[in-house]
C-alpha cells in the first residue's frame with residue numbers, strides 16, 4: 001500500500017490521501033517531508049491526492065534500488081519478462097474503466113478519450129509481449145574460417161523516464177514496457193499534474209510480476225526531482241516526452257555527461273484540405289484533431305491549411321460544429337470538451353488569443369475562458385477558431401497546446417505544402433484530397449515523422465514508429481518494431497573455434 005490519509009486541522013477528520021514515492025515496492029515519503037497536491041482541473045477544489053515532493057536524496061534512493069534490482073531482472077529470460085508485461089496488459093484491460101475515470105478526474109480529458117489512453121497502454125503491453133520472442137540479432141558470415149559473427153541486444157542498466165501529463169498512462173506505458181522488456185530497471189518521474197495515474201500503472205506492473213525495485217517512482221517537480229534524475233551518474237539514459245525548452249535542456253545536460261537521451265517534443269501540426277476533398281470528412285477530422293483532449297496533444301491539428309476554393313464550405317461547417325461542442329466535466333458522457341490542465345495553461349492559451357488578435361487574424365469563434373455555472377469551478381476555455389491567418393504569424397508558428405486552431409487560406413498545393421512545412425516542428429501532417437496524385441505528392445513532400453491521408457493529425461497506432469523530425473525530437477522513435485532501440489545496446493560477438501590466431505583483414509583467404 002502506498003497511500004494513507006492525511007489529517008486535517010480538525011482532529012479525527014481525514015483529508016485527501018497521501019501517496020509516497022514508490023521505491024523497492026514500498027511507499028516512501030520525501031526525506032524532506034515536503035508534499036504537493038494533484039487537483040481535478042474540472043473542479044479545482046477537489047484534491048485527488050497529496051504526493052511526496054522529492055529532492056536529489058530521494059532520487060538517489062530510487063536509483064540505488066533500481067541498480068540493485070536490475071541484474072536479477074536482466075537475467076530473467078526475455079519471454080518471461082514478456083509474460084509479465086502481457087499480464088500487465090490483461091490487468092489494465094480488467095481495470096480499464098476504473099483507470100479511465102481516475103484519469104478524467106486527474107487531468108480532465110473526456111472519459112471516451114481516457115478509455116482510449118488506457119487502451120494504448122493495453123495495446124503496447126500486448127505488442128511488446130510478442131516482441132519478447134523476437135528480439136532478433138544478426139548472424140553473418142565471418143571473413144575467416146571457423147569463426148562466427150553475431151549480434152545481440154543488451155539492456156542499458158537503469159534508465160530515467162520523464163513524462164508529461166497529457167497522456168498519463170499511454171506515454172509512460174510506451175516507454176516503460178519496452179524499457180522493461182529489454183531488461184532495464186527504471187526510475188520514473190511522472191508529471192506533477194498526473195502522479196496518481198502513474199502510481200496505478202506501476203502497481204499494475206508489480207501485480208503482474210515485475211519484481212519490486214525494477215520500477216521506482218519519484219514524484220515531484222521537474223526542476224527538482226526531474227533535474228536530479230537527469231544528473232544522477234547511475235542513470236544510463238533518459239527517455240523524455242514534453243516541451244521543446246525542457247527537451248533542449250535535458251539534451252544539454254545529457255550531452256555533457258555523454259548520456260543517451262531520447263526526446264519526443266512538441267508539434268505545430270497541420271491539416272491541408274484541397275478543393276477536391278470530401279469537406280464533411282475534413283471538418284469531422286479537423287474537429288477531432290483540433291479539440292480532442294482540449295487541443296492538448298502533441299499531434300493536435302492546430303493549423304488548418306485550406307485551398308481557397310474549399311474555404312467557405314469548410315469554414316462554415318467547422319464553425320457551426322465547433323460552436324455546438326459541449327464543455328464540462330469529462331466524466332459526463334455527453335461532454336465533448338473537458339477542461340485544460342491548470343490555471344497557468346488557461347492563461348497561456350488566452351495569451352495566444354490576444355496575440356492572434358493583435359497580429360490581425362480574425363477571431364471567428366471562442367477566444368475566452370468559459371466560466372458560466374459549474375464551468376467556473378474548473379479551467380475551461382472555449383473552442384477557438386482564427387480565420388485569415390497568414391504563414392509566419394505567431395499563432396501559426398508556436399505550439400499553443402489548447403483548444404485553438406488557425407485557418408490559413410492558400411491558393412495551390414505547392415503553397416499548402418510550403419506552409420505546412422514552414423515551422424520548426426515536424427511531428428504530424430495530414431492531407432485531405434480525393435486525387436491520388438495530390439495524395440502521393442504530399443506523402444513524399446510533407447516534412448513530418450507521421451503523415452495522414454484523409455484522416456486528421458491524430459490517430460497513431462502502436463505497430464508503427466511514433467515520433468517527429470526537426471525540433472520535435474532528436475531522431476528517436478517510440479513504438480513499432482523500433483521500440484526497443486532507445487532502451488538497448490547492440491553487442492557484437494565473434495566466436496573463433498579454429499584453435500589458432502586468425503587476424504581479421506590479414507589472414508583472409
Ligand code: NAP
Pocket residue numbers: 162163164165166167189190191192193220221222223225226227230241242243244246247249250264265266267297298299399401427467468472
Ligand atoms: P514539460 O513542461 O516539458 O514537462 C514534461 C516533463 O518534464 C514533466 O514531468 C516535467 O515536470 C518535467 N520537467 C520539467 N522541467 C524539468 C527539468 N529541468 N528536468 C527534468 N524534468 C523536467 O511539458 P508538459 O507541459 O508536461 O507537456 C506538454 C508538452 O509535451 C508539449 O510541448 C507537447 O507537445 C509535448 N508532448 C510531446 C509528445 C510527443 O510524443 N512528441 C507527446 C505528448 C506531449 P513537471 O510536471 O513538474 O513540470
